[in-house]
Structures are given as C-alpha cells and as structure tokens.
Amino acid sequence: MxxxxxxxxxxxxxxxxxxxxxxxxxxxxxxxxxxxxxxxxxxxxxxxxxxxxxxxxxxxxxxxxxxxxxxxxxxxxxxxxxxxxxxxxxxxxxxxxxxxxxxxxxxxxxxxxxxxxxxxxxxxxxxxxxxxxxxxxxxxxxxxxxxxxxxxxxxxxxxxxxxxxxxxxxxxxxxxxxxxxxxxxxxxxxxxxxxxxxxxxxxxxxxxxxxxxxxxxxxxxxxxxxATVFTNQRYLEYLRERGENLVSDSATLTNSIVIPPVYIGDNVKITDSVVGPHVSLGNNANVRQSVVSNSIVQESATVLNTNVTNSMIGNHATVTGVPHDLSLGDYNTLRV
The missing domain is CATH 3.90.550.10 (Spore Coat Polysaccharide Biosynthesis Protein SpsA; Chain A)
Known part of the structure; x- marks a missing residue:
C-alpha cells in the first residue's frame, strides 16, 4: 500500500x-x-x-x-x-x-x-x-x-x-x-x-x-x-477518548490550572495561569498570568498577562495584554 x-x-x-x-x-x-x-x-x-x-x-x-x-x-x-x-x-x-x-x-x-x-x-x-x-x-x-x-x-x-x-x-x-x-x-x-x-x-x-x-x-x-482551531478542539477530544497522554513530563506548572483536554509540549512553562480546555501548547511555549482556551499556541511563543480564545499564535510570537480572538503569525509581537 x-x-x-x-x-x-x-x-x-x-x-x-x-x-x-x-x-x-x-x-x-x-x-x-x-x-x-x-x-x-x-x-x-x-x-x-x-x-x-x-x-x-x-x-x-x-x-x-x-x-x-x-x-x-x-x-x-x-x-x-x-x-x-x-x-x-x-x-x-x-x-x-x-x-x-x-x-x-x-x-x-x-x-x-x-x-x-x-x-x-x-x-x-x-x-x-x-x-x-x-x-x-x-x-x-x-x-x-x-x-x-x-x-x-x-x-x-x-x-x-x-x-x-x-x-x-x-x-x-x-x-x-x-x-x-x-x-x-x-x-x-x-x-x-x-x-x-x-x-x-x-x-x-x-x-x-x-x-x-x-x-x-x-x-x-x-x-x-x-476551522483549524475547531479541528484542534475535536482532535484533542478524540485523542482523550483513545487514552493518549497529551502532557509532556518536562512541562512546568506553577500556581496554575489545566482544564483537559489539552496538549502541552516539551519544556512548556505555565505560571499563574489557566489553560484549557482545547488548547495546544507547542514545545518551549511560555504562558504567564493569562487565561488561554480553545487555541493553538505554537513553539517558543509567549503569552503574558492576557486572555485569549479561538486563537492561533505562531512560533516565537509574543502576545501581551491583548484580550482577543487572534491570528498571529510567526515571530510577531502584539502588545498593549
């Protein structure tokens, strides 16, 4: 085949x-x-x-x-x-x-x-x-x-x-x-x-x-x-039904709440935040003092002091203080 x-x-x-x-x-x-x-x-x-x-x-x-x-x-x-x-x-x-x-x-x-x-x-x-x-x-x-x-x-x-x-x-x-x-x-x-x-x-x-x-x-x-954010949501549900482990052992959670299903990649740091449901965090992502739901946050992105949902945040992007539905590309910075 x-x-x-x-x-x-x-x-x-x-x-x-x-x-x-x-x-x-x-x-x-x-x-x-x-x-x-x-x-x-x-x-x-x-x-x-x-x-x-x-x-x-x-x-x-x-x-x-x-x-x-x-x-x-x-x-x-x-x-x-x-x-x-x-x-x-x-x-x-x-x-x-x-x-x-x-x-x-x-x-x-x-x-x-x-x-x-x-x-x-x-x-x-x-x-x-x-x-x-x-x-x-x-x-x-x-x-x-x-x-x-x-x-x-x-x-x-x-x-x-x-x-x-x-x-x-x-x-x-x-x-x-x-x-x-x-x-x-x-x-x-x-x-x-x-x-x-x-x-x-x-x-x-x-x-x-x-x-x-x-x-x-x-x-x-x-x-x-x-559509991609919705697919991420449904796929996380699907993987949870299959019993797959979606959280890396190398992720660090400090004073934070995770609401499954979520995917959390390697070396992710979550501090003073609420993440989930239906969130994917790529390797080395950093979430601090934020609420993130129904979103895809890609590798090495930073989310700080904000509330985002129905969003896609690109690799190495930074979002600070902007509570929005976002579509932010790689290496971009958005702050207030």
Whole structure:
C-alpha cells in the first residue's frame, strides 16, 4: 500500500501562518496536520504502508526532511515530488507518477478525519464522502439504489448532491489511475480551467470501474484559522477518548490550572495561569498570568498577562495584554 499526499498549495486562507511554513505542517494537538493524516490513514489501511509520496511546492530542504521523517514514522519510505504550477488536482497527483502503482490511497493534506473502520482493499475504488449543508465549494458524488457512485460533479453551481468528497480516495490499481490522469493532460481536458481528478474518476467509471462511497465518523477541515482551531478542539477530544497522554513530563506548572483536554509540549512553562480546555501548547511555549482556551499556541511563543480564545499564535510570537480572538503569525509581537 502507498499513500500519495498532494500538498503544494500556498494556503492563502491560512495566512499569516503559511507565510513561513506550508499549511500541512501547522500543528494539530502537537503534530503537523500532514503527520496526523498519514498516521490515521496508516491505521485504517489494514496492511503495511511501503511508501508515502508528498507532492509539494519548493518548500526547502528542512521541510522535505520533516516529511521524509513523517513517512519513516509509519515504517514507510518517504518520496518528494514537486508541483511548480497550480494546474488542478489531477495534475498534482500525476506529479508523483513514478509512485502511482499498485494499491494506493490519495489524501489531500488539508483535511483530517475520525473513523472506526478498516479499508476494504477488495474494492476497485473508494471515495470518502460526508454530507454537507452547502456542497457548492466541493466535488460531490451521486449514488444509485445499490449505493454505488454514478456521477462525479466538481463544485456544482446547482444542487445535484450533498455528499461532498472529503479528499481521500482508495484505488486498487495505481497504474490505471496514472494512465487516466495522463490522458487528461495529453488531451487538455479541463474543468473550470484545471485538470480535475473528478474527470479521471468519471472516465474510469464509464469504463466499468465500480466506485463505492466511504463514510467517516467526522470530517475535520483545516482550511482557515477558525476551522483549524475547531479541528484542534475535536482532535484533542478524540485523542482523550483513545487514552493518549497529551502532557509532556518536562512541562512546568506553577500556581496554575489545566482544564483537559489539552496538549502541552516539551519544556512548556505555565505560571499563574489557566489553560484549557482545547488548547495546544507547542514545545518551549511560555504562558504567564493569562487565561488561554480553545487555541493553538505554537513553539517558543509567549503569552503574558492576557486572555485569549479561538486563537492561533505562531512560533516565537509574543502576545501581551491583548484580550482577543487572534491570528498571529510567526515571530510577531502584539502588545498593549
């Protein structure tokens, strides 16, 4: 089994946090989004993952080494490919053409999920979906009476279905997928100006491939700051249900209260403060004389004499005396 992870997007809706790191490396409960995604897929695969291929922009050597380590953490080889132009989902996947063989999962790195199942590798193809109130921003599927997928529609302007594709796909035959993606590019077949995976899926279906929907217990989006903070909240709840230890032994609490679930990283210092619920504090964060709830505070950040909630505070950032809902990027300082 292989996992293919397209993650070359610029993450504009997550600025300022994506000005210094790619969106999939933003932490959720102490681990990058993409690491959580790879680990969760590895758990439901039901077999050993042999390779994780990441399709990225030119993010630099440090990022690439981090991604290879994520692959190695699930016992797999890590491969790096580049998408230098944003030409659509089909183009992004095809950038990893050398790795498109055998059974594989394609997972776009801006979503997490909660699931309690093992992947059925006997299916020709599985498309994970979730019912949504507004399907217009998503690709959607239509089903027949037998529960099989009959149509794929990319970002419908009129209602055709409310079953949104969440960005996770299983293909029994990666070589077949590669050939269908290549067909789109060779024949300049685009939808809304881009090469779309849904067009390849439609062609495969028309040739007799049976696709079935997969369902997840919960779909967690990481598309913008508020969504990412909410995903952090839900993921902390999920990890608590699994009984995971979320507080580092090297953290120091002085005259402070911690309200679980929270993630507290290595060498964090909390003094005269209340932290939680639903807070993630990255390694070496420092919280003093403050109340922090429902927030992500990244590595080496300082929160002093303030009250913050529904916030993201970047690496090495400093917040002092500003009681707000914040989105503060790396190395920034905000004080009153």
């Amino acid at each position: 292989k996992i293919i992870v397209p993650m070359a997007g610029m993450g504009k809706r997550m600025r300022p946090h994506t000005l210094t790191v790619p969106k999939p490396l933003i932490p959720i409960a102490g681990k990058p989004i993409v690491q959580r995604l790879v680990e969760d897929i590895a758990k439901v695969c039901g077999e050993q993952v042999e390779e994780v291929a990441f399709i990225i922009g030119r993010f630099g050597e440090t990022v690439e080494k981090s991604l290879v380590k994520i692959a190695e953490s699930v016992g797999a080889k890590g491969s790096i490919y580049y998408q230098d132009e944003p030409l659509g989902t089909a183009h992004a996947i095809l950038c990893a053409k050398e790795s498109l063989s055998g059974p594989l999962v394609v997972a776009f790195a801006d979503t997490l999920f909660k699931a309690d199942f093992t992947l059925d590798s006997s299916a020709a193809g599985t498309i994970w979906v979730q019912r949504v109130d507004d399907p217009k921003p998503f690709g959607v599927v239509k089903l027949d009476d037998q529960g099989q997928i009959t149509d794929f529609v990319e970002k419908p302007t009129e209602f055709v279905s409310d079953l949104a594709i969440i960005g996770i796909y299983y293909f029994q035959d990666g070589d077949y997928l590669r050939d269908e993606l290549q067909f789109l590019l060779d024949n300049d077949i685009k939808d809304k100006g881009e090469f779309q995976l849904t067009n390849a899926l439609e062609n495969m279906k028309n040739k007799g491939t049976t696709f079935v929907p997969g369902r997840v217990t919960e779909w967690l989006d990481c598309g913008n700051k508020d």
